[in-house]
Amino acid sequence: MMDKYKNQYGVITPKDMYDFDNKSIKLGITSLELMENAGRAVSDNIRKNYKKSHVLVICGNGNNAGDGFVVAKNLREANWPVKVMLINDTVFSKDTSSMLERWGKNDLIKYSIDEIYSAEIIVDAIFGSGLNRPLNSFNLEVVSSINASKAKVISIxxxxxxxxxxxxxxxxxxxxxxxxxxIRKKIGHLLLPGKQFCGEVYVENIGTQKSIIENFKFNYFENNPNIWSKGIKLPNLYSHKYQRGFSVINSGKLGSTNAAKLAAESALRIGSGVVAICCVRECINSFTASKSSLIIKESNNIVQFIQTISDPRCTAVLIGPGNGINDHTYNCVIEARKLMKPCVIDADAISVFKNKPNVLFDIIDQDCILTPHEGEFERIFPNLKGNKIERVKEASKISGAIIVLKGSDTLISSPDGRVIINSCAPPTLATAGSGDVLAGIILGLLSQGTDPFLGTAAAVWIHSISARLFGFGLIADDLVDLIPKVLNTLFLNDENKKQVKNKL
Incomplete structure (x- = not known):
């Protein structure tokens, strides 16, 4: 499934883009043509999305400036009022110099705050995606002026x-x-804080040959149902409840049972045929107000927990939500993995291994999903350095497991180096119990035999869209009730009705 859509939803780095351009040049397209195509894509986008307005193109000194000169020339030819402000006077590349000649060296203006403030549209052609150094004091002033203006801003x-x-x-x-x-979105378009500076992102073709894209091995992807939807196992006429997955959840003690309850109800809603909660005797009554579909298993000690998960029909186990950092939580993880049960290891079940992370790494594999937020991540991966992408990739490699690094830009990482970036989560998900719901959705899909990596990506997306559907005032309980609506939208629209009908 991933192979079919890897090109469409692949995400690249600036270096990848540089390599694409070089390969395109080797196959016959000139670098000047690529620059002209890029500039034309931007000017066409502006003409499509904005009415004719006073445009100020602000150019730096790299190829991004060359793209800006093309934008200005094309808009001028379409009779738009355009000015070009050159802010970093330096020696240009041959292609950028050529595009400046076409615009006209004498048609440049110098930096002026008044010019910035009087523009209706500003095209940011100062630096491109390859910038890796802080802005100097002058460029900081220019950026500050752009941000203080009332103009619509389009970045190249x-x-x-x-x-x-x-x-x-x-x-x-x-x-x-x-x-x-x-060609494709860059990582910087999807990860915070850069994501919130981009506005709406348009991806345009600049003539890069299809063979280059088709032969490129993408490691990064933007989360989208087309990547994983056909891997979701829908029920059919021959299904019975245990074929749809038997999920087991370890509950916390009295006062901490709601986390397990949210996870259990989420696992049910996502399609797990049977969901059982293991809890001590004094907590059994805590679940009387839960969904009647839940099975409650008395589990006063590790022996009784093992008895429940030893059932050969048990297909996945969740440990952690509300469990507490204690010996029992630790032992539940150990025993579940002794039985080789696919596991979702969340919250306290992660933190309990703070002082013995290698013990955890020795017993988990690609059938296990760790779901840390940043604090929990640092507890078991304290020595990892680098940016967020690098750290989560290394964590998956070290542990051998699927890692879900939770946040507004959640990353799902596989031990083989693939990373899916989830960019659709709303800020309303920052609410108590939200992570328990996510753990339950992941568990439910894992119990049904969904590919652990793609199923986890599906869970993160469904979790996010459920929150977006509800809007403001969201609490975790609302997410559980919206899961069916998201599933029905995914699988009962016109495009997928035939697929569902064939499976029923």
Whole structure:
């Protein structure tokens, strides 16, 4: 499934883009043509999305400036009022110099705050996606002026100041209303904080040959149902409940049972045929208000927990939500993995291995999903350095497991180096119990035999869209009830009705 859509939803780095351009040149397209195509894509986008307005193109000194000269020339030829402000006077590349000649060296204006403030549309052609150094004091002033203006701002490739490889802001960045990039989105378009500076991102073709894209091995992807939807196992007429997955959840003690309850109800809603909660005797009554579909297993000690998960029909286990950092939580993980049960290891079940992370890494594999937020991640991977992408990739490699590094830009990483970036989560997900719901959705899909990596990506997306559907005022309980709506939208629309009908 991933192979079919890897090109469409692949995400690249600035270096990848540089390599694409070099390969295109070797196959016959000139670098000047690539620059002209990029500039034309931006000018066409502006003409399509905005009415004729006073445009100011602000150019730096790299190829991004060359793209800006093309934008200005094309808009002028379409009778738009255009000015070009050159802010970094230096020696240009041959292609950028050629595009400046076409615009006209005598038709440049110098930096002026008044010119910036009087523009209706500003095209940011200062720096491209390859910027990896902080802005100097003058460029900081220019960026500050752009951000203080009332103009609509369109950035070429990436807003100046955003690192295309990491999404980091070097020391300041242009706040764009939209960004026009080329071939594929860059990591910087999807990861915070860069993501919030990009506005709406348009991806345009600049003539890169299809063979280059088709033969490229993508390691990064933007989360989308087309990547994983056909891997979701829908019920058919021959299904019975245990064929649809038997999920087991370890509950916390009295006062901490709601986490397990949210996870259990989420696992049911996502399609797990049977969901059982293991809890001590005094907690059994805590679940009387839960969904009647839940099975409650008395589990006062590790022996009784083992008895429940030893059932050969048990297909996946969740440990951690509300469990507490204690010996029982630790032993539940150990025993579940002794039985080789696919596991979702969340919250306290991660933190309990803070002082013995290698013990955990020795018993987990690609059938296990770790779901840490940043704090939990640092507890078991304290020595990892680098940006967010590098750290999560290394964590998956070290542990051998699927890692879900939770946040507004959640990353799902596989031990083989693939990373899916989830860019659709709303800020309303920052609410108590939200992570328990996510753990339950992951568990439910894992129990049904969904590929652990792609199933986890599906869970993260469904979790995010459920929250977006509800809007403001969201609490974790609301997410559980919206899971069926998201599933029905995915699988009962016109495009998928035939697929569902064939499976029923």
């Amino acid at each position: 490739d990436l807003p100046s100041g955003v690192n295309g490889e990491t999404g980091d802001i070097l020391n300041s960045a242009v706040i764009a209303d939209s960004t026009v990039t080329f």
